[in-house]
Amino acid sequence: MHHFKYHDNVLYCEDVPVRDIASQIGTPFYLYSHATLKRHFQLFNAAFDGVDRLVCYSAKANTNQAILKLFADLGCGLDIVSGGELYRGLKAGFSPDRIVYSGVGKRIDEIDFALDAGILMFNVESLDELAQIDRRAGILKKRAPIAIRINPDVDPKTHPYTATGLKKNKFGIGYEAALDSYRVAGKLENLDILGVDCHIGSQITEAGPFQDALENLTHLIAELKSAGMNIRYLDMGGGLGITYADESPPSLQEYADAIISQLKNMDLQLILEPGRVLVGNAGILVTEVLYRKAGEVKNFIIVDAGMNDLLRPTLYNAFHAIEPVENSRKDVIVADVVGPICESGDFLAVDRSIADVKSGDLLAVMSAGAYGFVMSSNYCSRPRVAEVMVHGDRFNVVKARETYEDLVRGETVPPFLE
Ligand SMILES: *Cc1c(COP(=O)(O)O)cnc(C)c1O
Numbered sequence: 555m556h557h558f559k560y561h562d563n564v565l566y567c568e569d570v571p572v573r574d575i576a577s578q579i580g581t582p583f584y585l586y587s588h589a590t591l592k593r594h595f596q597l598f599n600a601a602f603d604g605v606d607r608l609v610c611y612s613a614k615a616n617t618n619q620a621i622l623k624l625f626a627d628l629g630c631g632l633d634i635v636s637g638g639e640l641y642r643g644l645k646a647g648f649s650p651d652r653i654v655y656s657g658v659g660k661r662i663d664e665i666d667f668a669l670d671a672g673i674l675m676f677n678v679e680s681l682d683e684l685a686q687i688d689r690r691a692g693i694l695k696k697r698a699p700i701a702i703r704i705n706p707d708v709d710p711k712t713h714p715y716t717a718t719g720l721k722k723n724k725f726g727i728g729y730e731a732a733l734d735s736y737r738v739a740g741k742l743e744n745l746d747i748l749g750v751d752c753h754i755g756s757q758i759t760e761a762g763p764f765q766d767a768l769e770n771l772t773h774l775i776a777e778l779k780s781a782g783m784n785i786r787y788l789d790m791g792g793g794l795g796i797t798y799a800d801e802s803p804p805s806l807q808e809y810a811d812a813i814i815s816q817l818k819n820m821d822l823q824l825i826l827e828p829g830r831v832l833v834g835n836a837g838i839l840v841t842e843v844l845y846r847k848a849g850e851v852k853n854f855i856i857v858d859a860g861m862n863d864l865l866r867p868t869l870y871n872a873f874h875a876i877e878p879v880e881n882s883r884k885d886v887i888v889a890d891v892v893g894p895i896c897e898s899g900d901f902l903a904v905d906r907s908i909a910d911v912k913s914g915d916l917l918a919v920m921s922a923g924a925y926g927f928v929m930s931s932n933y934c935s936r937p938r939v940a941e942v943m944v945h946g947d948r949f950n951v952v953k954a955r956e957t958y959e960d961l962v963r964g965e966t967v968p969p970f971l972e
Contacts, residue, residue, distance in 0.1 A: 557587040557837045563881040569947035571880045581842040582859035584927045588945040591834035601810035612792045612829030613639045615924040620952035622646030633827035639665035665690045675699040677751040691744035701749030706770040710755030710763045719754030753791025759803040761812035765944020770818045787824035794832040798921050799873045830924040837923020843915045853889035861900040862933040868899045879916035883909045
């Protein structure tokens, strides 16, 4: 459910015609719908009504301050994977005791930052990290709240790059080693063992893998409790998929029910870390057609957004629907939609049936709210694009388009070259 709709063949975001924004700020830009973001959080949270839970939005899907502030104000928590995300989260107003910290490579300065801030818990991914967090907590005279991220070895049936819960993945600690790892943690002086964590992957479109993972974890929690550990949190991670093309992921309620049905009076607080499902379909990327070109075997639509702006098609071969911002052309062609970058991998769509758009037309790359702007880069010295949020019949630029000066900020020519 989102608020990008056509009225009389003109694409609107809520009550604002997308073309009006383009004519005021230029292209390309990311465009987010406030109403959609809010609705997605509220529906997700409500699906777990009756269960003691904390929804921690997974910041890395989209870390714009406006989006973080919106979720913080709705009572959401935050899942972070870096010191930078902790900084952004605190700045946007998240209470530290609603922040969980995942990731395989936490540096000392990042651990110290999180200990000083007083986050809810670290999701620890290795024994080395466990020892490091214990050491830092000792030095800072703090107690470190932790969960261990368990790799439940379930196949999430998603793209290999977004599967994170298989034995061969770098994430978490293997299920067999889990009990021993908790025993090791129990011997460390500065840790409070509070939870069990997992995150099995992203863009998962079936409920089964979540249930399989949860079944493994509930056995583990029972064993930990009988070993006298006071486990209070079960963190199920994120990963629920969205519809980009014709996927049919479980509804929020089906997903929630699948999890709730396995919880069985466990007397735990459930933590959930949704990312994509909250923001993915709340954003689009708006780009202008620069040129048309008929190659020997293909038609090309050359647009002003490239793989540096939206990496998902290149990185994962991901599908994004591409719709005309003004739906006035009747003819349909088959074409590759490509960007200006000097790489053959620079495409937004391949062999796509699309309206017969012309130079100057605007296109909307749909479902671009998650892992869009956050994965963008300055490759080919392209300034990062603007981000805009619509609220009803108004819009605000929530991240200014970068300038050429921004491109060289921080670069210096050393004295020996002067
Ligand atoms: C990326 C990530 C998430 C969010 O994943 P989505 O597929 O966007 O829901 C949640 N938890 C952890 C630990 C992550 O790394």
